[in-house]
Amino acid sequence: MGREVSESCIDSLLTEMVTTYCNRFYANKPELAARRIEAIGFQVGHQLSERYTMERPRFSDHLEAIKFICKDFWSELFKKQIDNLKTNHRGTFVLQDNRFRWLTHLSLDPTTENTEDPNGRSENKGAQVASMHLYFPCGIIRGALSNLGIPCAVSADISNLPQCSFVIRIKA
């Protein structure tokens, strides 16, 4: 088995990275912060997929590459596979993780948020924080697929927390 570090290392690093970009560098420009966080993810995904595909034959089609992301790639990162894969067979794939690790560690406890702000605005704030954290894994997936020669756009849907769906749209 390869080298390991404590999970708190990666959790702390990701939290601090998001805080640095969202609160310190681009406090009033969330879209710029988002782009930087996505870029960091892209870089990581690109390098990881390079490493994990070194000894394997080329993928014959998009579906095979996506399956690799769902199984091997996801297992390396989260010690589990993607729970559900859907596709419209026209270049859109939805990868659903029923309990996405990087969201379960965020403190998005709705009860404490409601007491903080009775107008419910903080719920949006919580969603905002979560979406900032999601630019990183979206970037990872886009980076990994780009390394496999598949240009795409990736977004995330968290309307059913802690479930998270990543939507991949392959560019024709």
Add this chain to the structure above:
Amino acid sequence: MAPAGPRFGDAIFANVERVNAELFTLTYGAIVRQLLTDLEEVEEVNKQLDQMGYNIGIRLIDEFLAKSNVSRCVDFKETAEMIAKVGFKMFLGVSASVTNWDADGTCCGIVLEDNPLVDFVELPDTCQGLYYCNILSGVIRGALEMVSMKTEITWVRDMLRGDDAFELQVKLLKQVPEEYPYKDDE
């Protein structure tokens, strides 16, 4: 409390949730790279990495205390040993050693021969002056500040700069007496 033998840190590491170190290493590398692009000045990147580490350290100390279950260290020497043998092991899975004590026991070197942060890393010439692992010194500084110790931490050896190991010099500036939230009624 004295660390319960050299295997103490191993035992804690074996029991924490662990992840693939490659993900951590590459993520850290990508962050440093992005900071270099965004901030341009190497000095500024050093400062940001230290700040990020500090912010992490002030939170990580709680986890350290909870999981290691250690009680108060009797002196700074014991504190340094604790960081090297238990702290590094518990989070990064590697242990460090403590050397180069000064006469009054307030300054020492923490030496890291194995450092997961730098796997696959090579610095280009344009990054001279970068303290790539500066986040680590920030973490230690932040964590120690939470247990009332003001420190100054500098890199004295860096393998990415051609040295034979990583060595952090940790200097105790002052020990702030602990303030209790309430006083005895008098």
